[in-house]
Every structure is written in C-alpha cells, then in structure tokens.
Amino acid sequence: METTKITIAGPRGKMGIEAVKMVLETEKFELVSVIDHRHGGKQLHDILNFVQKEVPVYGDARSAFEQTKPDVLVDLTTPEAGYHHTKWALEYGIRPVVGTTGFSNDQLNELTELAETKGIGCIIAPNFAIGAVLMMKFSQMASKYFQDVEIMEMHHDQKLDAPSGTAVKTAEMIQEVRTEKVQGHPNEKETIPGARGANLQGMRIHSVRLPGLIAHQQVMFGASGQILTIRHDSTNRASFMSGVKVSVETVMQLDHLVYGLENILE
Ligand code: NAP
Numbered sequence: 363m364e365t366t367k368i369t370i371a372g373p374r375g376k377m378g379i380e381a382v383k384m385v386l387e388t389e390k391f392e393l394v395s396v397i398d399h400r401h402g403g404k405q406l407h408d409i410l411n412f413v414q415k416e417v418p419v420y421g422d423a424r425s426a427f428e429q430t431k432p433d434v435l436v437d438l439t440t441p442e443a444g445y446h447h448t449k450w451a452l453e454y455g456i457r458p459v460v461g462t463t464g465f466s467n468d469q470l471n472e473l474t475e476l477a478e479t480k481g482i483g484c485i486i487a488p489n490f491a492i493g494a495v496l497m498m499k500f501s502q503m504a505s506k507y508f509q510d511v512e513i514m515e516m517h518h519d520q521k522l523d524a525p526s527g528t529a530v531k532t533a534e535m536i537q538e539v540r541t542e543k544v545q546g547h548p549n550e551k552e553t554i555p556g557a558r559g560a561n562l563q564g565m566r567i568h569s570v571r572l573p574g575l576i577a578h579q580q581v582m583f584g585a586s587g588q589i590l591t592i593r594h595d596s597t598n599r600a601s602f603m604s605g606v607k608v609s610v611e612t613v614m615q616l617d618h619l620v621y622g623l624e625n626i627l628e
Contacts, residue, residue: 365390366610369432369456371397371423371447372439374409376520376599377461381436382410384603391610395430397423397447423447427454434610437462441523445469452476452484457613459606460486463527474619483616487623488527490605494579495624497594498532501581504590505536508583509543512559516570516578524569525560528579531622533562540565 368385372378373396385391395418396406402421407413420426427435427450435451437444437460444462451458452473465473470486477484489495505511515529544564552558559568577596582589596602605623612626620626 363390365392366434366614367392367394367430367432368434368436368610369393369395369397369426369430371435371437371443372462373398373406373419374401375438377438377602379410380599380603381438381461381606382406382413384607385436386413386415388607393417394432395420395426397421397426399443423450424454427451427456432456434459434613436460436606436610441465445473448473448484448486449476452480452482455480455482457483457616458485459609459613460484461488461490461602461606463488464523465527470621474621477619481617483613484619485609485613485616485623485626486619486621487605487609488531489577490602490609490623491577491594491596492605492623492627493601494528494577494594494596495605495622495627497579497581497592498528498535499624500592501532501583502535502539504581504583504592505540508585508590509540510545510584511536511540512545512566512568512582512584514568514570514580514582516572516575516580518575518577519571519573521571524571525567526569526577526579528577529567529569530562532579532581533565533567535624536565537563 385393401419404419406417435458441464448458515526542563559566580593
C-alpha cells in the first residue's frame with residue numbers, strides 16, 4: 363500500500379501530540395520525521411514516551427525536508443515558525459497542512475502566490491474541528507438576516523494570538539454577506555480602553571483567555587426582541603484531528619492554497 367509520508371512540526375505541543383498519535387494510528391500515513399527546535403538529533407521516543415517507532419527529530423526544517431523527503435508537512439507551532447516552515451516546505455515541493463494560527467494577510471498572500479507558482483497544494487485552516495466549521499457557516503447564514511453581531515472567542519491562557527484565527531475567519535465570512543454597520547450607540551465611549559473589543563467593519567470581537575478553557579466560540583446576533591446564539595466548544599484537542607486527516611488526504615490532490623476547512627468539505 364502506498365503511504366503518505368508526513369513530517370510534523372511542533373510534536374511536543376498540545377496539538378502536535380494529538381497529531382503524532384493520529385498519524386501513527388493511520389495505516390496509510392507514515393511519520394518520517396518531526397521538527398522540534400529544542401531536540402534536534404534525538405529520536406521521537408526520547409521526547410514522547412508513547413512512541414515506539416524510530417522517528418528522527420530535526421532542529422531545522424530544511425534538513426528534515428532534505429533528508430526524509432515527506433509528501434506533507436503538518437505544522438502546529440507558532441505564527442513565526444509556522445510561516446517559515448510553510449514557505450520552505452512549498453519551496454521544496456512539500457505540501458503544507460497548517461493548523462498554526464496568527465499569520466498576517468501579507469504572509470497568507472505570499473504563501474498563496476508561492477503555492478500557485480509551484481503548482482502544489484497547501485491547506486491553512488484556523489480551525490480543524492468540523493463543528494467549528496459548521497458554526498462559522500451557520501453564522502454566515504444568520505448574518506444575512508441579522509446585521510448586529512458580536513463574536514466571543516474563549517481559549518486557554520497559553521494562546522499566543524488574539525483574536526483567534528477562527529474568530530477572524532468567522533468575521534471575514536460574515537463580512538462577505540453583511541452590509542457594513544457601526545454597532546452600538548453612535549456616541550458610545552470606552553471608559554476603559556478595549557472594553558468594546560476589536561472592531562472589524564463595525565463587528566466586535568472579544569477574546570477571553572483562562573486556564574481550563576480549550577477552544578470555544580460564541581457568535582451572538584441581536585435584533586429587535588430576539589437574540590440568536592451560535593456556539594461551538596472543543597472539549598479536547600482530538601476534536602481537531604479528523605480535520606487534519608481529511609486535509610492531509612485532500613492536499614495531495616490540490617494544486618493551489620486553500621484557506622479554511624470549509625472550502626474542502628463537501
Ligand atoms: P503549544 O502547546 O504551545 O505547541 C506549540 C509547539 O511548537 C511547542 O511545543 C513549541 O515548542 C513548538 N515550537 C515553537 N517554535 C518551534 C520551531 N521553530 N520549531 C519546532 N517547534 C516549535 O500550542 P498548541 O496549543 O499545540 O497550538 C499550536 C498552534 O496551533 C497554535 O498556533 C494554535 O493557535 C493552533 N491551533 C490550531 C487549531 C486548529 O484547529 N487549526 C486548534 C488549536 C490550536 P516550545 O514550547 O519548546 O518552544
């Protein structure tokens with residue numbers, strides 16, 4: 363059976379550990395290497411005790427690509443490292459599946475152009491949970507009828523970027539169908555800066571960070587006499603792995619960059 367060769371960047375992270383488990387448990391996937399900036403030169407079982415197989419750890423992404431020749435890079439690191447890994451992977455003709463969030467629009471545009479030039483697939487998804495994708499789609503549907511919307515995203519306190527990639531993506535999807543509107547009272551004043559949250563075309567985005575949370579988002583729509591709330595909760599990180607798996611399979615068939623899991627689901 364032909365397998366898809368995979369390199370995972372960030373294998374010690376909360377998402378990375380789940381991705382390592384998923385890849386090792388999937389018959390048609392083969393974990394050929396991992397990228398970990400602190401443990402180059404070791405074996406994966408030296409840093410993750412549930413791993414039995416020999417999988418080399420590289421401190422540098424380009425060495426991992428040259429020496430283990432993966433088909434796909436799964437990146438679950440930080441915005442800065444993830445951007446470089448994705449760019450280098452595309453340059454080496456390796457297809458990235460990126461869960462790392464926090465890329466700027468300029469970076470996304472540059473990666474889109476690079477994938478196009480190379481003619482290879484790349485999937486960047488701020489949320490790999492199928493339920494979260496539905497929450498975004500339902501929110502987009504609702505915003506046709508409700509112009510006033512506030513997004514509350516809630517995450518664990520180790521998250522580096524705010525607002526979350528999912529909140530930004532939700533706002534962008536809503537923006538496609540919602541007429542621009544400044545919400546709240548026209549003369550409203552923040553007595554403490556930031557009280558009304560981030561402002562995207564008049565929509566407000568609020569970021570909550572607390573230990574104990576994983577990844578949650580609530581989109582509230584208001585109109586005269588009614589409130590509609592659409593909410594999704596990821597209660598563990600395994601919830602993201604079915605989306606990663608589908609993305610690894612799909613990215614092999616693509617010849618361009620796709621941003622958002624909703625664009626590859628039927
Ligand atoms: P995490 O637990 O902090 O893991 C990040 C890992 O990346 C850490 O082990 C870190 O190592 C490692 N790392 C940092 N720089 C690196 C480099 N240059 N090379 C290799 N590894 C490097 O974070 P997480 O919760 O797993 O999340 C990872 C990313 O996925 C974040 O951007 C998060 O927002 C995103 N995320 C996406 C989804 C989705 O569905 N798309 C869901 C949840 C989270 P050190 O700590 O030792 O530096």
